[in-house]
Amino acid sequence: MPTNMSIDSDTNNLGCDENNEGEKTSPTEDSCLDQTLAHHDGETHIQMTERLRRTGFSTQSVHAGEKRQKAEGSISAPIFTASTFTFDSTDSLMRFVDGKEDRDEYGRYGTPNERTCEAKLAALEGAEEAIIYSSGMAAIVGLLMSRLSSGDEIVFFDQCYHRSREFCSKHLSRFGVVTRQVPTGDFDAMEAAINENTKMLVSESPTNPHLTAVDLEKFVALGKSSEVETLIDATLATPFNLRPIDYGVDFVLHSATKYLGGHNDLLAGVICGRSDALKPVRSLRGILGSVNSAHNMYLLERGLKTFELRMQRHNENGQRIAEFLENHPRVERVYYPGLKSHPTHEIAASQMAGFGGLITFLVKDADWKETSRIVDAAKIPRIAPSLGGVESLIEQPLVMSYYHCTPQERESFGIYDNMIRMSCGIENADDLIADLKQALNAS
Ligand SMILES: Cc1ncc(COP(=O)(O)O)c(C=O)c1O
Secondary structure (H helix, E strand, C coil), rough: CCCCCHHHHHCCCEECCHHHHHEEEEECCHCCCHHHHHHCCCCCCCHHHHHHCCCHHHHHHCCCCCCCCCCCCCCCCCCCCCCCCCCCHHHHHHHHCCCCCCCCHHHHHHCHHHHHHHHHHHHHCCCEEEEECCCHHHHHHHHHHHHHHCCCCEEEECCHHHHHHCCCHHHHHHHHCEEEECCCCHHHHHHHHCCEEEEEEEEECCCEEEEEEEEHHHHHHHHHHCCEEEEEEECCCCHHHCCCHHHHHCCEEEEECCCCCCCCCCEEEEEEHHHHHHHHHHHHHHHHCCCCHHHHHHHHHHHHHHHHHHHHHHHHHHHHHHHHHHHHCCCEEEEEECCCCCCHHHHHHHHHCCCCCCCEEEEEECCHHHHHHHHHCCCCCEECCCCCCCCCCCCCHCCCCCCCHHHHHHHHHHCCCCEEECCCCCCHHHHHHHHHHHHHHHH
């Protein structure tokens, strides 16, 4: 379980070790619950995140970044719709511009609702800082645009979300950035592709839609020995299942549209990392203007409160449904990192706390039409792109994201006519299995 919190079931203490005389013995005085959750006047979000890191996952997602006493005593987050924030005097403005006061000024540079979510996400990720964007793609574009200049190169593993690949190969090139793709997990090829212009190594883990886990120790070791920054898109894993920063990855990226938001009702993206490395990234975000409405951030904040509970169910459902599919006679192959049959199962098992809710599978001896009949016969999952929400979703990549690709392109991306991708929601696994059984049998 990816938590650094200890719960003593007798005393209900969270990481606060007191002896009988009430003296604090370990680990540190300020890991006591009251001190952990009290709002400290003048404390920055980064300081609060640091303090909350000593508590457990749900404690962080419920409380990090929030003032103990909010406006009008509201327990839920007030939604600040303001585009601009006022100063009561020139003195107060000077305190802000001199960096003596941590507050908001103008919505393109940040808002209270965004900052609360950023603090929660930084705490969950174990990062110094997080920066929120209006979508996962905006986060990728924002990060790469701020770290790369004409003449620089990046090397990325080729299994990835198709729009990330498209941005790297079609658009970064227009700004003179060279992108080199190498087969996922082939560290020799990655090393061979690195040269003196290389600035970043990029990978997903697990990858979309093949669920390949990338060995983060090797990835980071290669980045460090080559003096090149590393970026992991951990959208499919989430910080509940994978902690890339603990391995030394420089930047961790998520489409918060997926598990972090968790309810298929918002778009957002986030980049986590060290504050020094993120400084130019935040600065460019303020120019790009990839920001979020306060209402969107309220939804993300609300979704995050149940993050741990949802992930436990996604992991449970994913594992059970993958095992069911693997044993079904109509299924040729299942891509799920929690199955021993997945080529990267060992890597996934060694670095992940659970394997998530996304499953890709191939239907045995089926053409694209037979495959689509199975998708159509499923009664619980809805046909839609995306993943990570409470509602299960199902899709045939051929007719969803890859419809406009040539057969040769699809072949090179490993997208087959008989492929189905299912995002297991939080419904009851027995119901999802019964539904898939009738869909596979009916068509
Ligand atoms: C792994 C991965 N990264 C990034 C993205 C882009 O996220 P968004 O749709 O929020 O822009 C996606 C979207 O599906 C994804 O699957």
